[in-house]
Amino acid sequence: MKIFASYSIKGGVGKTSLSVNLAYAFRCAGLQTLLVDLDPQGAATFYFRVGSAEKFPLRGEGLSVPDLRNAIRESDYPGLDILPASPSYRKFDIALDGMRKSRKQLRFLMNDLAAEYDAVILDCPPGLTLLAENIFRASDLLLVPVIPTVLSGRTLAQAYAFFSDHELPSEIIRPFFSMVQLTHRMHGDLMAELPGQFPAFLKSAVPHAASVEKMGIHRRPIQAFDPDCPAARAYEALSKEVLALRARA
Amino acid sequence: MGSLWIDVIGPGAMGCRVPVEVESLRGSLPMGFVLKERGSQVFSVEILDTYSWGLWGSGQILFRCNASLTLWSQGNGLVTGQGAAPAEGGFFWWNLRESDFREALGEASGIRKIEPVISLEIDRREFEVSNGEGKVVYRFLLGTLRGKEGSGVGIFQGRPLRGYVQEANLCTKALETLCSEETPQNLLEGLLADAGITPHSAGKRPKPEIDPGLPSAEALCRVVRPALELAWGNESGIIRDTDTEFLHEYRVGLRRARSALALMSGVYANSEVTLIREQLGRMASATNRLRDFDVHLLERRNYEQAVPSVLSPAVRGLFDGLAAERAAEHARVASALLSESHQRSKTHISGLFLLPGGLPPGEEAEIPVGVAVALRLGRRYRKIRKLAAPLSFDAPESELHALRIQCKKLRYLLEFFFPLVPETSALLERPLRRLQNRLGALNDAAVQREFLLDLSRSRGNELRSDHAVAIGALVGILHTRGAAFRVGALRALEALTTPSLEKAVRRSLARPTNL
Numbered sequence: 001m002k003i004f005a006s007y008s009i010k011g012g013v014g015k016t017s018l019s020v021n022l023a024y025a026f027r028c029a030g031l032q033t034l035l036v037d038l039d040p041q042g043a044a045t046f047y048f049r050v051g052s053a054e055k056f057p058l059r060g061e062g063l064s065v066p067d068l069r070n071a072i073r074e075s076d077y078p079g080l081d082i083l084p085a086s087p088s089y090r091k092f093d094i095a096l097d098g099m100r101k102s103r104k105q106l107r108f109l110m111n112d113l114a115a116e117y118d119a120v121i122l123d124c125p126p127g128l129t130l131l132a133e134n135i136f137r138a139s140d141l142l143l144v145p146v147i148p149t150v151l152s153g154r155t156l157a158q159a160y161a162f163f164s165d166h167e168l169p170s171e172i173i174r175p176f177f178s179m180v181q182l183t184h185r186m187h188g189d190l191m192a193e194l195p196g197q198f199p200a201f202l203k204s205a206v207p208h209a210a211s212v213e214k215m216g217i218h219r220r221p222i223q224a225f226d227p228d229c230p231a232a233r234a235y236e237a238l239s240k241e242v243l244a245l246r247a248r249a
Numbered sequence: 250m251g252s253l254w255i256d257v258i259g260p261g262a263m264g265c266r267v268p269v270e271v272e273s274l275r276g277s278l279p280m281g282f283v284l285k286e287r288g289s290q291v292f293s294v295e296i297l298d299t300y301s302w303g304l305w306g307s308g309q310i311l312f313r314c315n316a317s318l319t320l321w322s323q324g325n326g327l328v329t330g331q332g333a334a335p336a337e338g339g340f341f342w343w344n345l346r347e348s349d350f351r352e353a354l355g356e357a358s359g360i361r362k363i364e365p366v367i368s369l370e371i372d373r374r375e376f377e378v379s380n381g382e383g384k385v386v387y388r389f390l391l392g393t394l395r396g397k398e399g400s401g402v403g404i405f406q407g408r409p410l411r412g413y414v415q416e417a418n419l420c421t422k423a424l425e426t427l428c429s430e431e432t433p434q435n436l437l438e439g440l441l442a443d444a445g446i447t448p449h450s451a452g453k454r455p456k457p458e459i460d461p462g463l464p465s466a467e468a469l470c471r472v473v474r475p476a477l478e479l480a481w482g483n484e485s486g487i488i489r490d491t492d493t494e495f496l497h498e499y500r501v502g503l504r505r506a507r508s509a510l511a512l513m514s515g516v517y518a519n520s521e522v523t524l525i526r527e528q529l530g531r532m533a534s535a536t537n538r539l540r541d542f543d544v545h546l547l548e549r550r551n552y553e554q555a556v557p558s559v560l561s562p563a564v565r566g567l568f569d570g571l572a573a574e575r576a577a578e579h580a581r582v583a584s585a586l587l588s589e590s591h592q593r594s595k596t597h598i599s600g601l602f603l604l605p606g607g608l609p610p611g612e613e614a615e616i617p618v619g620v621a622v623a624l625r626l627g628r629r630y631r632k633i634r635k636l637a638a639p640l641s642f643d644a645p646e647s648e649l650h651a652l653r654i655q656c657k658k659l660r661y662l663l664e665f666f667f668p669l670v671p672e673t674s675a676l677l678e679r680p681l682r683r684l685q686n687r688l689g690a691l692n693d694a695a696v697q698r699e700f701l702l703d704l705s706r707s708r709g710n711e712l713r714s715d716h717a718v719a720i721g722a723l724v725g726i727l728h729t730r731g732a733a734f735r736v737g738a739l740r741a742l743e744a745l746t747t748p749s750l751e752k753a754v755r756r757s758l759a760r761p762t763n764l
Contacts, residue, residue: 049384050412073412076385081411219383 001114004121004242005139009155011126014145014178016043017212017222018235019123022143024221025239027080031118034072034081038135039125042085048075049219050084068109077224081117106134128162136168141245145178145206148190156198174245176238177205179212204238207231254292254371255312255319257392257404260326264431265403269391271376277423281381282416287388289374296369296437297339299361300492302448307357310437313365320353323434329353339364339491360547362492367444370395378420386416389424394436398443402436403427461619461669465516467605468618469509472665474602476505480532481595487536488583493543496536496582503533508661512625515613522608525601528594539582541700542575544693556722563719570716622666623758626673629659630754634746642739646695649738653688660685672757680745687738694731698724 006019016039023035037044042052050073073082110120124135136142144159146152156175163170175198181187195201206212209231211222218225222232275284295313298304304311304320309329312319316336320329330350334340339362342355354363371394378387388408395401405428409417431439441448459468480502486495507529510522549568556564585591601607613621636652660681663674705712705720712720744750 049382051382051384071412074410 001110001117002119002140003110003138004119004141004143005124005135006121006145007124007132007135007139007142007159008144008146008152009126009128009132009158010152013147013152014206014212015039015126016047016123017215018143018145018178018206018238019044019121020047020215021221021223021232021235022239022242023080023121024077024223025236026119026121026243027077028223029239029243030079032079032116033119033121034083034113034117035075035121035123036083037085037123038131039123040085040087041125044123045082045084047215047219047221048082050075050082052084052086068112076220103130103133104137106131107138110138128158133166136163136166136172139172141242142173143202143242144173144175146175146194146201147179148177148184148187148194150186150190153190153194153197156194160198171200174200174202174242176202179208180205181208202238202241204234204241206234206238253290254294254314254373254392255321255328257371257373257390257394257406258321258326258433258437259328259406262326262404262406262433264429264433264436265391265405265427266429267393267401267403269374269393269403269427271374271391274424274427277426278378279419279423282386282420283379283383285377285379287375287377289372292371292373294369294371295365296367296441297363298366298448299358299363300486300494301361301498303359303361304354304357304363305448309357311354311363318350320350326433337365361494364491367396367441367446369440370401378416380416386410386413387420389420391427394440396440396444398445402431402439404433404436459618459666459668462617464605464615465513465618465621466608466610466614468666469513469516470602470605470607472509473506474599476502476509477599477602478502480506481599484586488586490579490583493547496540496543500533500536500540503529505661505665507533508658509665512658512662512665513613513621515611516621517611517614518609519611521601522611525598528598532591532594535585536582539575539578541696542571542578545571545697545700546575548697552723552726555726556719560715560719560722563715564723566713567716567719618666619669622662622669626659626662626670627755627758629655629662630677630751633659634751637742637746640739640742642735649688649691649735650695652742653685653692656681656685656688670757673754676750676753676757677745680741680750684738684741684745687734687741691731691734691738694727694734698727698731701727 004022006015006022008015019035019037023033026033035044035048045052068083071083071086073084074080075082113120122135122139124132142159144156146156159173160170162168163173175194177191180191191205207230209229211226211229211231214226215222222229222235226232271284271286278284292314297311297313297318305323308323310321310323312321313334316333318330318332318334320331321327322329330353332345332348332350332354334345341360341362342351342358345351345354371392374391376389376391377385378389380386387410390404390406390408392404392406393401394404405424407417407421407424409421438448459471463471480499483495483499483502486492487499489495507526510517510526514522546568552568553561553564633652633655636648636655640648640652659677663670663677663681667674701720701724705717
């Protein structure tokens with residue numbers, strides 16, 4: 001089992017779109033996939049028409065594996081399950097803080113699912129919290145959507161700095177360009193500049209597209225309702241690139 | 250390997266009424282739930298098995314859809330193996346590509362041909378139920394299986410989605426009206442029955458129920474009747490000629506009936522028994538030549554591999570010729586089996602064993618069978634020991650053959666009347682089987698050798714020179730093989746006739762069970 005996190009310090013960069021469409025693509029590639037919606041907003045859960053999870057008992061000696069398993073829901077697409085968002089996630093950091101080995105709790109939980117899934121995708125909330133550090137320690141790859149803007153570039157640099165300060169393996173960070181509008185000159189300039197600064201950038205880039213916003217209307221992954229649109233093709237290419245990295249790993 | 254159809258009978262499948270009326274279900278679903286048909290497909294599927302239902306007997310059913318085989322476990326409804334096969338007709342397990350699946354088929358089918366038993370049409374319809382959010386919460390399959398006869402059977406397969414237990418319960422309750430308690434296995438059996446097919450009928454060896462106090466005449470009737478049924482049950486298979494085992498079992502049935510009558514001589518009037526045995530003997534010997542051909546042709550692969558490659562074409566040619574002769578011989582046997590006189594003989598003989606009293610009693614008719622069998626077993630075993638004592642490695646084949654016949658008689662006695670002498674049976678079964686296997690192999694080698702020599706003599710100058718060389722090579726191989734079996738047989742004979750075993754057998758026979 002490999003764990004892929006869709007993560008960014010910054011909000012509104014396309015993390016949930018990535019999680020939803022990557023999970024769907026993995027499932028289409030024959031991988032038994034679990035999408036874990038860690039964001040209390042529950043957007044990924046909403047896209048799959050799944051109700052939110054019962055409140056997890058977050059207090060105590062550790063996060064409960066049986067509760068976690070009970071909360072898993074099968075999506076409409078065989079081979080893809082969802083661990084829905086829970087209102088309890090609001091208190092995730094407080095709960096983790098009270099636990100022993102508080103930075104590795106998520107890894108322990110995910111290890112218990114290893115026999116059931118080939119791939120787990122974590123849809124992460126923005127921020128650089130204790131939950132984020134759990135995510136860094138649990139993930140095999142950290143996929144970071146980067147809008148080609150100055151602020152996005154800055155938050156990417158902050159993530160690398162955090163990894164360096166906490167002696168985390170920065171090679172797991174794989175940024176890619178998201179919500180790209182090549183009609184904006186700045187997007188073009190930064191897409192030429194940032195990979196020089198951060199060589200781990202993936203080749204695939206996802207365009208800014210109305211179809212991504214329409215996911216909220218259809219409540220399905222883009223590939224499931226408009227498989228030929230540029231964004232759907234971009235996510236497919238991205239998933240192939242990520243799977244190739246996984247194979248090499 | 251496309252086998253989408255198999256999930257219709259997967260774990261948890263249940264029978265349902267036919268025809269399936271899905272439309273009526275919509276109203277019975279909980280408020281806000283929506284039923285949608287996702288698609289349907291029709292598959293043509295065959296069930297395959299050996300003539301003796303070896304796969305069915307081992308708890309499995311083999312299906313073929315196009316050229317794809319699926320082995321299905323009757324116990325848990327799981328697929329236990331898959332592989333590719335010829336798209337139509339029968340095949341042997343060794344015709345398949347090497348794989349674990351092939352080995353599994355080999356175990357269950359042995360030397361028997363795997364053949365289509367029945368063709369089915371499977372109509373597979375897939376449904377899903379969504380909740381008020383439009384989220385799928387329950388799926389189910391409805392399959393209709395039809396043979397050529399009858400209205401077919403329905404199968405329901407519910408597929409709750411993970412995390413939607415409550416919704417699944419609601420749906421299952423609504424769909425309950427469709428279902429029955431039947432399992433897919435029962436339904437398949439029903440389909441076979443509709444087509445007039447009963448698994449196990451052809452290959453089942455009879456096991457009569459006998460207790461030691463039963464008068465011998467009645468007990469013997471219970472042994473002979475199923476033996477005759479075994480023989481008659483294989484006749485249609487011989488005529489169809491789909492597997493050589495039909496003939497083998499036919500001959501076994503006849504031999505068992507004849508042997509039982511001979512072994513229990515004195516139970517019925519001797520004059521009648523002699524007549525019946527002669528009739529049965531004629532029926533068996535009418536198939537001798539066909540069986541000889543079969544024995545040879547079954548060994549064909551081994552023969553082709555045993556000779557130097559330079560002789561392979563000649564051996565192939567020789568066997569092609571034998572196969573053509575066998576076809577003519579089979580036509581003769583089939584026509585004899587279909588003849589009115591044969592049918593009349595069968596009806597007459599069967600009638601004699603329908604009820605005790607069908608035959609005039611002999612002087613031992615009323616003796617309790619437990620006593621009669623114990624006496625005969627002791628006599629047979631002593632006779633074998635006597636025949637075995639002077640035998641050495643270079644004993645003439647006729648003496649070994651006589652020993653084999655005695656062993657066969659002893660084995661039949663034990664088989665027919667096993668429940669009466671469990672202790673003796675336990676003592677003798679293994680050493681006797683080992684000896685018989687070796688003597689049987691020795692005899693087969695001798696018979697095959699003689700058959701080939703006869704063939705070369707009967708053809709005289711017409712025999713092609715390369716075929717003559719091939720026969721020479723094969724006779725040599727059979728001779729060497731026979732010598733090896735002879736050593737094994739003599740060792741097995743020693744084990745069967747040790748003084749300690751003799752003492753134990755004598756003791757066991759001194760107290761026949763429950764008398």
